[in-house]
Amino acid sequence: MSWNQQIGKKFNKQQILNYIFSKRIVSRGEIIEEIGLKKATVANLVTELIEDQLIVEDGKDFSTGGRRSQLLRFNETAGFALGIDIGVNYLYGAVFNLKGEIVFDNLQLVPTIQLDAYLKSILNLIELLMENVPPSPFSIVGLGVAVPGSVNKDGVIIIAPNLRWEDFDIRGYLRNRFDFPIYISNEANAGAYAEYIFENNKETSNLLYLSIGIGLGVGIIIDHNIYLGVNGYSGESGHAIIHMNGRKCTCGRNGCWEAYASEYALIHDATYMLKERELSLEQLITLAEEGHEDVIQLFKETGYYIGLGITNLIQTFNPEKIIIGNRIIKAQKFIEQSILDTINSNTMHFQRDNYSVQFSTLKDRAIALGAASFIIDQFIQLPFD
Template identity: 45%
Template sequence: MQTGDHVLVKKINKSIVLQTIQSSSPISRAQISKESGLNKATVSALVSDLMEENLVQEIGTGLSSGGRKPVMLYFNQTAGYSIGVDLGVNYILAVLTDLQGNIVEKVEEHLEETSTSFVFSKLTQAIHTLMQKGEESTYGVVGIGVGVPGITDKDGMILFAPNLHWEQVDLKGFLEQEYNIPVVIENEAKAGAHGEKIYGAGKESSDLIYISMGIGIGTGIIINDKLYKGVSGISGEMGHFTIEANGKKCRCGNKGCWELYSSESALLEQAQSLSSVKDMDITLESLIEEAEKGNTEVINLFNRIGEYAGIGLTNVINTFNPEQIIIGNRLSKLQKWLINPIQHVLEQRLLSYYYDSLTISFSHFGIHSCALGSAAFSVEAFFSENKVTVS
């Protein structure tokens, strides 16, 4: 029993030291002792362990405060790498990050179809390219995280992805068999929320909702600094709020879903009827070019998409009373055209008590939030051996 207690205490203390170095490096052993409350001998022993594992390095001496110059320690963020994937309806965006979440390499692929055989093939090509870049390190690629536009359970099974036409797809099992490393599969909006909370626009907020506005709309919910998943792991399908009682039929089986009126697919569909762009190849990027040129039809369409975004956000804010809303994914590129109609609708429809305490932000990472959050899931799984949560 004593041995078990000793091992647990050491693991807890090692976790504290590692997290202190990760968040505050460069830092000396004395500073770690002061910040953590651990005695200097314990800190020194645990730092030695972490240096043997190549997770911590000495980088030279710092300024003296009167005695010997302290040796400064640094978290070795390139001891390993993680792959994060944003699996969209018509694209794959995959990133290789170091252990601190910095993007080292990126691969983008267009998807011409959504069959599992085609997507799995394209996905393995992208991952293989990144694997080769990350292998030359102590731990190599420590894991793969994939954000998908659909409902996933707690075991990583893709239960239903309507825009991909997928049901009961075991992508996790396929990738683990292919690469023999840990794989995390999560809803893309939850992954995006996680990325923004750890690295991006949501770092300072304890309660936030991330709105992923792409081909569809998904939401990731952070409550008390933690990602909220719901009892079955499928929370956040707010793109399927009904905002038009007798509206268009949705692939989910419902009518009048929010994402039918304020998503990239809604935008592209409505743009087909604009006379000023009828001879163009209509894409999000080509519409942005037209708006930049002053095309009033396109600008008006962006405004209408923003108004519907505001209507959906009214429901979200009334339900959760969040500190912050972060808008990400592809439509975050329309920030300068969406922000005013969104704010106008919220001012009209929300009680001032909600609006006065709310911050509306756009993603720090634009289209990269999901991929970064997915990579972060794998990094956290890797570090779980050194981390102990004490509640």
């Protein structure tokens, strides 16, 4: 790769757009200070961005003793992205503006895990979403789909254990039917990206997102990028072994982290303990809230296992931030302290500097937003030619 003036210009324009995107509302003066370009250059590039309809002028700042500065705002309705979260018994889709705000959404339950049935519902859902996209200069900028399983870099679902799907080229399938950009990701990576792009984590250069639902996956952000590995299978740390010859895992091996720290493991243990069938996470939380000591203890243990695995990740990554997301956050108040205590007693003092463990505040919509956020980011990164 080589540089030329066009690339340089694009880079500067991109810097300005990124800055406005992250700050939402800024003056030309702030851009000059932040990016380091000169007045004339900023003025030219800002004019172009306004012509591109990616930003708009919006009101004036207070005066600091002279002419008031014209404020600039990111144009969040320049286009809209579709995001779909494929769950094990549900489908959730939403239309997001470029700021990640929901404009329209739809949740439906899918009574089977058959691929055919899912595909039919997905197509219907996409049609429904498309009908509800407001008119805008760029219209639909793309579709992001999050899958509970391993996806390779070509958008092929290699394996989705709980859906029992294998080797299905979902991106190809959708590309044949729609002509906007389509990006397929796994749910942990989607969650990680949503946190990175939309939760003020743009300054965090390395971040781990733990998606703890039925299973456990990790989304890894390193140096401001999602880290996918060679093929796209990074973050399968749920199947890292934390106890040799330990509990049987759904993957067939023994002692995986996921076999101890997941909704599946929790419910498995609770079923055994309470001798009841068909327990749900929500029921267990209710029991804990009612003061059921054994259930509270169970949550504590799960917290211990989660914490132990996080410790392993800290040893390996020395991350800046760890965010816990997905269904487990409903049990936050019963597991948080136990997680933090475990991390504290299993790391060395210097490993505890400059890092934080927190729970996601994006809740249910996080995965669909994350799926869409890849598309939004792609759009923001390359809107010029």
